[in-house]
Amino acid sequence: MDTNQCIFFQLAKASQSGTRFWNKQVSRLGLTAVQAMVLSFLSEKDLGLQVQLDSATLTVILDRLAKTGLIERKPNPGDRRAILVCLTPAGKEICQKVLVMLPEQNQAFLSPLTPEEEMIFRTLLKKLVSKAK
């Protein structure tokens, strides 16, 4: 079997290609690809639980976002183990910009595919991952 045909390899390279693409855009805001993603998740729900990031990874990313003054950790009144991750005013401002760029850059990256192909691709991607252990 040709190693280039390895699906693990291909997915990794596709992911890297997408991350590089997205990274170029958000680096103008002083953010990394993952940081921008975390910010946009924060704008949706107050919790970063959707991020599917390891808690160890998320801790460090939040550290950096806190250091640059975009988020704040606040105590959670209902559960003293937990924290509330809140956007600062500066964080809200940048987050707005990210939310504008997100659909634009998704479109741009997906432009090699026709709308129909995009839909099929997204469907198959979801099907593949949802059943993976």
Add this chain to the structure above:
Amino acid sequence: MDTNQCIFFQLAKASQSGTRFWNKQVSRLGLTAVQAMVLSFLSEKDLGLQVQLDSATLTVILDRLAKTGLIERKPNPGDRRAILVCLTPAGKEICQKVLVMLPEQNQAFLSPLTPEEEMIFRTLLKKLVSKAK
């Protein structure tokens, strides 16, 4: 736009899912996912140029493979800047096992898709990445 629908995010998670899957298999050989991939590339051509890895990244990976005695760096007679990466006997042995596992585990990971869907998926994946900047 729902951040979960972000293609960069989805590709990253699909890639991580695949890497975790493959990692579980090759960890029994004492290898990481990337190390196993590099070894299988070495078995094809003498050069690791197909790996599409940053030279900085590759250097460290080769360091680890050399430390565990699976590869050796040899001087390249034709170009004194370059090196030849060679499999040691131990490296060849493990590489054989990797090459057996590779198609098996590809099949296993892709099992949520029908053969037809798999073909479409691979085609679209290639189309997407080949035109990405």
Add this chain to the structure above:
DNA sequence: AATATGTTTCTTGTATGCAAGCTAAAATTG
């Protein structure tokens, strides 16, 4: 031959990603 330019590898520094293990605080159970 001497200079300029390009190439190959390595080094350094920064940023994820994850396993393993810790602590404090909940939630559960007897």
Add this chain to the structure above:
DNA sequence: CAATTTTAGCTTGCATACAAGAAACATATT
């Protein structure tokens, strides 16, 4: 209600990923 188990976040240690740049060597040009 006291003992056990679970959970949320953090720390540490290791393994990619990549930008930037250094060092050594090769190639092209003059």
